[in-house]
Amino acid sequence: MPTFPLRLFALLALVLATAAQAQDAYPTRPITLIVPYAAGGPSDSIARLLGESMSASLGQQVVIENVAGAGGTTGAARAAKSEPNGYTLLIHHVALAAGATLYPKLTYDTLNAFEGIGLINNGPFVLTGKKGLAAGNIKEALEYIRTNKEKATMGNAGVGSGSHLCNMLIQSTLGVKVAEVAYRGTGPAMNDLVGGQIDMLCDQSTNAMSQILGGTIKAFAVTSTTRMDQLKDLPTMQEAGLAGFEVTQWHALYAPKGTPKPVIDKLNAALEKAFTDQKVLARFADFGTVLFPANARGPAATNAKLAGELEKWRKTIKAAGFEPK
Ligand code: MLT
Numbered sequence: 001m002p003t004f005p006l007r008l009f010a011l012l013a014l015v016l017a018t019a020a021q022a023q024d025a026y027p028t029r030p031i032t033l034i035v036p037y038a039a040g041g042p043s044d045s046i047a048r049l050l051g052e053s054m055s056a057s058l059g060q061q062v063v064i065e066n067v068a069g070a071g072g073t074t075g076a077a078r079a080a081k082s083e084p085n086g087y088t089l090l091i092h093h094v095a096l097a098a099g100a101t102l103y104p105k106l107t108y109d110t111l112n113a114f115e116g117i118g119l120i121n122n123g124p125f126v127l128t129g130k131k132g133l134a135a136g137n138i139k140e141a142l143e144y145i146r147t148n149k150e151k152a153t154m155g156n157a158g159v160g161s162g163s164h165l166c167n168m169l170i171q172s173t174l175g176v177k178v179a180e181v182a183y184r185g186t187g188p189a190m191n192d193l194v195g196g197q198i199d200m201l202c203d204q205s206t207n208a209m210s211q212i213l214g215g216t217i218k219a220f221a222v223t224s225t226t227r228m229d230q231l232k233d234l235p236t237m238q239e240a241g242l243a244g245f246e247v248t249q250w251h252a253l254y255a256p257k258g259t260p261k262p263v264i265d266k267l268n269a270a271l272e273k274a275f276t277d278q279k280v281l282a283r284f285a286d287f288g289t290v291l292f293p294a295n296a297r298g299p300a301a302t303n304a305k306l307a308g309e310l311e312k313w314r315k316t317i318k319a320a321g322f323e324p325k
Contacts, residue, residue, distance in 0.1 A: 023262040026086055030061040034090045036075025037157055038068045038185030042206035042287075046121060046251050047091045049283050053274035058266070062089075068184035071158030073099045073106060080108035084258035086267065090114065093251045095160045097309035101317045102160040102324050111310060114254040115264055116302025118271040122250040123289030124224035125166045126208045126234070128217045130196045138221040138240040141200070145170065145178060152178040155189035155201040162249045163189065165313075166202035166223060172320035173242045193217055204249045205230075205288035223247045230288045250292075252302045264299055 035047045044066060051062035067075035072095040079090035100110040127141065135141040145152055156164035163186050171177055183189040186203045193201045194216045201208075201217075205228065212219040212231065221237050222228050225246050237245035253271055255264060274280050275291055284291065291297070317324075 023260050026263050026266060027058055027060040029087065030063050031058070031086065032065050032088045033062050034075045034079045034088065035064055035066050036068060036072035036090070036092060036095075037066065037161070038183065038187045039064075039066045040187030041157070041185035041190070042187075042204040042249070043091060043093060043251065044185065044187060045206055045283075045287070046289075049280055050091075050120070050253075050271065050274050053277040053280050054267075054270040057270045057273045066185075069158070071095055071099060071102065071160035071164060073103050073160065076110075076113075077107050079254065080113040080256060082256050084115075084256040084260075086255060086259055086263035088256065089117070089267070090254045091120070091251055092254060093249050094162050094165065094247075094309065094313070096252075096254075097306060098165055098313040098317065099160040100310050101314045102322070104324050111307060113257050114306070115257055115259050116299045116306065117253040117255055117264055117267045118299065119292040119297040119302050119305060120251040120253060120271070121206075121284060121287075121289040121291055122248055123205050123287065124222045124228060124248050125162065125202045126205050126212065126222050126231070127166070127170070127200065127202050127220045127237070128193065128208050128212065129200045129220060130193050130198065131217060132196055133199055133218060135218070135220070138235055138237075141218075141220040142170075142174060142240065142242075145200075146174055146176055149176045149178045152200070153181050153198045154178055155181050155183060155186070155193060155198040157185050157189060158182050161186075162204060162247070163202050166247050168317075168320050168322055169245060169247055170202065170237075170242070172322075173245060190217075206249075209286065209288055228288050249289075250305070252305065254302070268299055 033051050035044050037043045047064055055062045067078050082088035135144045154167045181198050186207050189201050192198050211217045221235050221240050223237055
């Protein structure tokens with residue numbers, strides 16, 4: 001046998017063995033978890049909670065990096081272009097799916113840019129108002145939007161963010177258009193609602209709950225089809241007369257496409273371990289958000305959920321008459 005192919009074969013075997021060893025040893029250095037919104041908001045809270053728990057089981061620090069902007073697409077683009085080696089991850093939510101329709105010039109192909117690691121949580125939004133708003137319940141809040149469309153302001157975390165989608169559905173159902181104020185996340189938007197700089201914010205219960213219970217803002221209705229245990233007195237949007245209204249927020253963990261399966265499996269195991277951490281479970285209960293069922297939240301379920309939501313939001317955005325930019 002000629003010596004050259006033999007050498008080539010040996011070299012290939014060495015490269016493969018080194019790659020397998022690297023995957024076995026993974027992780028050997030800190031992992032960056034990109035949060036595509038500002039610090040202090042709901043996605044940031046979920047990421048920090050899970051990051052702390054996963055750091056302990058992976059034996060390496062999970063470092064949160066807030067890469068905010070363009071409704072969560074700036075952070076997603078950064079993750080999509082990162083090395084697929086398990087050292088850069090992304091937490092994202094419904095906006096990853098909606099952004100594909102709302103931003104036709106994205107630098108990544110949403111369906112094919114990521115490997116799902118696991119589905120995390122699902123929870124409602126709450127339509128909230130500043131304390132001084134001249135509305136005491138959901139009927140009055142909707143009437144306020146209808147009759148004050150020239151001066152009413154609603155906060156959001158950028159076009160395509162969960163808060164923006166919620167606002168979009170409210171306005172298209174009511175047939176009105178009000179001014180929206182864009183922030184880099186609902187963390188800073190909530191600060192301005194508490195400060196009275198904006199009138200309303202449709203935010204995840206994760207972020208809104210403590211302010212509602214603390215009495216610093218008003219709460220009008222939840223966006224799920226059933227009421228929340230923690231806010232039993234609040235009607236759903238459907239009870240308030242908005243037929244078919246439903247929008248909930250689901251987070252998932254992703255890696256760039258091409259990340260080796262053994263690495264995805266290790267990350268999924270660490271995520272699953274975090275779901276048994278009493279601190280994580282207690283905080284999720286405080287937030288009013290729930291885990292996906294244990295048998296339907298792995299990598300394949302995550303990829304399938306993203307594919308389904310891409311289609312769902314493509315149709316919903318079209319039906320709401322929102323023009324992509
Ligand atoms: C945030 O973390 O600020 C929110 O998830 C953004 C949003 O979707 O409204």
